[in-house]
Amino acid sequence: MAPALREAVDLGAIEQFLYREAMLLDEKRWPEWLALYSEDCFYWVPSVVGQKDPVNTISLYAEDRMRLEMRVIRITHPHAYSQDFPTRMSHVVANVMLDPENGKGFDGGLAPKADLVVRSSVHILEFRKEEQRLFGGAVRHWLRRAGGDFSIVLKRIDLVNCDAPMEVVQLFL
Amino acid sequence: MAHPEAAAIRALIEPDRVHRDIYIDPALFELELERIFGRAWIWVGHESQVKNPGDYVTTTIGRQPVVMSRHSDGKIHVLYNRCGHRGAKVVGDREGNVKFFQCCYHGWTYRTDGTLRGVPVPRGYEGTAFDVRDPRYGMMKLPRVDSYRGFVFASLTAAGPSLGEYLGDARSSIDDMVDRSPEGALEVVGGCFRIVFRANWKIFLENLNDTMHPMVVHESSVEAGKIWASEHLPQGAPDPLPVRFTRNNGFPYDFWEKLTLKAHANGHSFMGGIFPPRRTDPVYMDYIAAMERAYGKERTEQILAVDRHNTIFYPNVSIQSGYQQLRHIRPLAVDRTQMDVYAFRLKGAPDEFYKHTLVYSNVVNSPSSIVMPDDHEAYNRVQEGLAAQASPWVSLHRDAGRDRRGDEWTSANGTSELPMRNQYQAWLGYMTAEG
Numbered sequence: 001m002a003p004a005l006r007e008a009v010d011l012g013a014i015e016q017f018l019y020r021e022a023m024l025l026d027e028k029r030w031p032e033w034l035a036l037y038s039e040d041c042f043y044w045v046p047s048v049v050g051q052k053d054p055v056n057t058i059s060l061y062a063e064d065r066m067r068l069e070m071r072v073i074r075i076t077h078p079h080a081y082s083q084d085f086p087t088r089m090s091h092v093v094a095n096v097m098l099d100p101e102n103g104k105g106f107d108g109g110l111a112p113k114a115d116l117v118v119r120s121s122v123h124i125l126e127f128r129k130e131e132q133r134l135f136g137g138a139v140r141h142w143l144r145r146a147g148g149d150f151s152i153v154l155k156r157i158d159l160v161n162c163d164a165p166m167e168v169v170q171l172f173l
Numbered sequence: 174m175a176h177p178e179a180a181a182i183r184a185l186i187e188p189d190r191v192h193r194d195i196y197i198d199p200a201l202f203e204l205e206l207e208r209i210f211g212r213a214w215i216w217v218g219h220e221s222q223v224k225n226p227g228d229y230v231t232t233t234i235g236r237q238p239v240v241m242s243r244h245s246d247g248k249i250h251v252l253y254n255r256c257g258h259r260g261a262k263v264v265g266d267r268e269g270n271v272k273f274f275q276c277c278y279h280g281w282t283y284r285t286d287g288t289l290r291g292v293p294v295p296r297g298y299e300g301t302a303f304d305v306r307d308p309r310y311g312m313m314k315l316p317r318v319d320s321y322r323g324f325v326f327a328s329l330t331a332a333g334p335s336l337g338e339y340l341g342d343a344r345s346s347i348d349d350m351v352d353r354s355p356e357g358a359l360e361v362v363g364g365c366f367r368i369v370f371r372a373n374w375k376i377f378l379e380n381l382n383d384t385m386h387p388m389v390v391h392e393s394s395v396e397a398g399k400i401w402a403s404e405h406l407p408q409g410a411p412d413p414l415p416v417r418f419t420r421n422n423g424f425p426y427d428f429w430e431k432l433t434l435k436a437h438a439n440g441h442s443f444m445g446g447i448f449p450p451r452r453t454d455p456v457y458m459d460y461i462a463a464m465e466r467a468y469g470k471e472r473t474e475q476i477l478a479v480d481r482h483n484t485i486f487y488p489n490v491s492i493q494s495g496y497q498q499l500r501h502i503r504p505l506a507v508d509r510t511q512m513d514v515y516a517f518r519l520k521g522a523p524d525e526f527y528k529h530t531l532v533y534s535n536v537v538n539s540p541s542s543i544v545m546p547d548d549h550e551a552y553n554r555v556q557e558g559l560a561a562q563a564s565p566w567v568s569l570h571r572d573a574g575r576d577r578r579g580d581e582w583t584s585a586n587g588t589s590e591l592p593m594r595n596q597y598q599a600w601l602g603y604m605t606a607e608g
């Protein structure tokens with residue numbers, strides 16, 4: 001991105017966009033959440049620290065739009081037994097900044113057609129049945145301008161505990 | 174802890190039902206670690222995890238820490254991960270490459286075949302009973318280590334059947350997995366899913382060849398595939414892979430009843446493939462072409478005609494040979510199990526084909542998969558439910574008494590609970606054998 005354009009970006013609008021995504025996830029407003037993502041989107045949660053790509057190493061999530069949509073159908077299905085007691089989540093998004101590296105080295109070779117790359121940190125409190133869990137890590141959003149708003153082309157979440165033994169994770173991070 | 178007598182153990186297993194204590198009694202769990210995980214051949218890794226001299230990976234057998242390493246002469250070793258000096262776990266990382274292992278405590282160093290390389294200030298041992306060449310002060314080798322076509326197994330005891338005798342004809346499932354590579358070799362993909370569930374390890378093993386659960390447990394993911402396809406694809410269009418990998422679990426009972434189901438005398442078993450018909454998409458056709466270049470048409474057809482879903486090697490590993498997946502079962506406690514999931518690349522297969530392996534890993538086998546959470550919900554609920562003293566018995570009656578017995582393999586109707594009954598006969602054998 002040209003420096004002039006970079007300066008023209010309204011960081012406040014970006015923050016509001018990320019907060020909105022967090023709210024839609026917490027409130028399980030799935031269709032609205034999916035609408036934030038572009039048709040050619042990719043949702044990626046690596047399984048190792050510093051993972052280069054989603055091809056030579058397995059990933060916790062490596063989802064195109066179709067698979068995101070299938071997930072939403074599943075978790076809202078009345079016979080999703082593992083959601084009999086529905087998972088609850090609370091996302092806290094902080095440290096939002098334009099990525100000074102512009103996502104270099106983190107796009108997994110997917111070459112997302114994005115206008116800007118935003119970094120943030122996330123802490124996610126998750127609760128189901130008896131147990132509360134905490135997830136956290138570094139997030140990168142590759143965003144495309146869409147009208148007066150943004151659209152997510154690639155979201156990468158590097159969990160602090162990406163390679164830990166863990167119980168199943170059902171919702172979106 | 175006093176161990177139950179053999180007669181008491183025998184009373185827990187009947188031909189068509191098992192006592193709930195085998196899932197919830199901590200004393201029996203301890204005995205399983207000693208008599209099953211302490212005696213049987215246990216899968217520890219795949220040779221491709223330690224490609225180069227100095228490469229190592231760590232794991233556990235039961236609770237015992239072990240390391241699999243490749244020595245400078247190319248030979249693979251499985252060593253106790255314990256310092257010969259004061260007992261510290263020597264290798265701390267999960268995997269890596271070293272010239273030699275060094276204990277973090279007093280700096281003793283070991284070669285990658287486990288032999289003691291050196292101790293600091295050796296004059297301190299002059300005139301003592303300590304001998305630097307005594308293997309008991311090295312990182313000791315496990316009593317038995319062997320491999321079959323890249324799959325490395327080890328045993329904590331010296332006595333017992335050979336790996337070949339243990340695998341028996343169940344090795345044909347490993348053949349199925351390896352033969353599907355145009356180069357006849359597998360390679361572990363980077364990363365490993367480590368998934369924990371709150372249930373006894375045997376509940377997972379039971380589920381692997383349980384064909385009466387998919388249409389119930391997986392209804393939500395079956396519907397996800399169906400609904401997505403009906404909303405996005407013209408009628409009759411071929412299923413994209415994520416749809417194929419989910420909706421087939423919803424096949425009618427009739428399909429499952431006709432599946433092949435075979436149980437091996439040593440507790441192993443497999444079921445027939447659940448993803449018919451054979452694919453005809455361009456990526457798969459490219460793969461077939463690569464196979465035919467390597468093996469010719471006839472042999473390729475022979476290889477691809479084998480169609481198996483889960484194969485269980487009792488007690489700790491299961492493969493999906495047609496989808497290049499392996500699940501390694503690690504019992505943590507009577508009500509807690511870890512499953513390490515690996516994906517493999519078929520060497521010589523086209524890259525695009527390999528990407529489909531990863532789709533399978535994500536849709537079916539990752540901790541965040543669309544399919545597995547519902548299985549784990551079922552396992553966890555079995556564990557919770559068995560706390561009820563309602564009845565001491567767990568039923569494995571389906572199609573009991575109708576098994577077709579052979580010398581090595583017993584077969585049954587595809588929805589039979591034969592594989593579970595068979596697992597408990599093997600369990601009984603290990604648990605009542607004299608040490």
